[in-house]
Amino acid sequence: MLSDVMEDYLKAIYVLQSEQGPPVSTSAIAEYLDKTSPSVTDMLGKLEDRGLVEREPYRGAELTAEGEAVALEIVRHHRLLEAFLAERLDYDWSEVHEEADALEHHISEAFERRVAEALGDPAVDPHGDPIPSADLEPVDEGSGARLADREEGDRVVVARVSDRDEDELEYLAEAGITPGTEIEVVDVAPFGMVTVATPTGEQSLPAEIARSIRVEDAG
Numbered sequence: 001m002l003s004d005v006m007e008d009y010l011k012a013i014y015v016l017q018s019e020q021g022p023p024v025s026t027s028a029i030a031e032y033l034d035k036t037s038p039s040v041t042d043m044l045g046k047l048e049d050r051g052l053v054e055r056e057p058y059r060g061a062e063l064t065a066e067g068e069a070v071a072l073e074i075v076r077h078h079r080l081l082e083a084f085l086a087e088r089l090d091y092d093w094s095e096v097h098e099e100a101d102a103l104e105h106h107i108s109e110a111f112e113r114r115v116a117e118a119l120g121d122p123a124v125d126p127h128g129d130p131i132p133s134a135d136l137e138p139v140d141e142g143s144g145a146r147l148a149d150r151e152e153g154d155r156v157v158v159a160r161v162s163d164r165d166e167d168e169l170e171y172l173a174e175a176g177i178t179p180g181t182e183i184e185v186v187d188v189a190p191f192g193m194v195t196v197a198t199p200t201g202e203q204s205l206p207a208e209i210a211r212s213i214r215v216e217d218a219g
Contacts, residue, residue: 002070004105005043006043006046006047006052007070007074007104009040009044010063010070010071011071011075012033013053013061013063014063014068015032015075015141016028016029016032017063022060023056023060024062025060026040026041026044026060026061029060029061044061047061047067051064051066051067052066068138069136072132072136073132073136074104075131075132076112076132076136077103077104077105077107078101079124079130079131079132080115080116080119080122080125081099081103081107081115082100082125082126082127082163083119083122083124083126084115084118085099085100087126088118088119092170093127093169093178095166096126098166113134116134124160124179125163126163127160127161127169127179128161128179128180129141129160129163144215144216146211146213146214147185147211147214147215148192148194148210148211150185150215151185151188152185152187152188153185154217155182155184155185155217156183156184156185156218157180157181157182157183157215157216157218157219158177158180158183159179159216160179160213161177161213162212162213165212168212171209175200175203175205176199176200176203177203181198181199182199182218183196183197183198183215192210193205193206193207194210
């Protein structure tokens with residue numbers, strides 16, 4: 001049986017692989033989980049011994065098929081819980097990530113099925129992230145360009161927003177920038193500030209926040 005910490009590592013590697021491709025460096029995992037590099041190296045060794053990751057010297061680690069299946073199950077738990085908390089318990093979308101982190105390791109498969117059924121088997125969580133299906137088939141995590149990479153005049157629809165920073169989510173909610181919102185890129189400043197027109201007015205977003213937003217072309 002895997003520990004909660006081991007599952008956290010597998011989920012982190014999964015997310016980082018989705019964002020930047022494998023292998024994932026030790027330093028990237030350490031930054032994502034707020035761990036020291038020696039701690040990450042030690043844990044990767046344990047995961048490798050269990051056949052959950054493969055390591056490449058001086059390059060990093062990549063999930064094996066077995067490791068990916070475990071990660072997908074944890075991701076499914078996490079995103080279903082976020083949807084349940086937001087839709088049925090009236091949590092704000094900025095609050096659900098931390099709660100789901102605490103619960104994702106401890107729900108049964110029966111509970112997972114009931115949550116999915118109660119919600120109508122949702123395809124995405126409140127932040128627009130795809131929820132893996134019950135058969136744990138890989139999902140497309142890389143869809144949509146980053147808002148920071150779009151050009152002036154582009155009309156786009158917000159597809160996904162990173163759920164890792166509660167303050168950023170509160171900021172975006174107040175700005176009216178949530179999944180499904182159509183916006184237009186008004187200005188991209190040389191220093192990275194991105195100004196967009198939303199249904200409620202113009203909003204200027206720091207580059208870091210603009211990078212956390214995935215968008216698709218407006219139809």
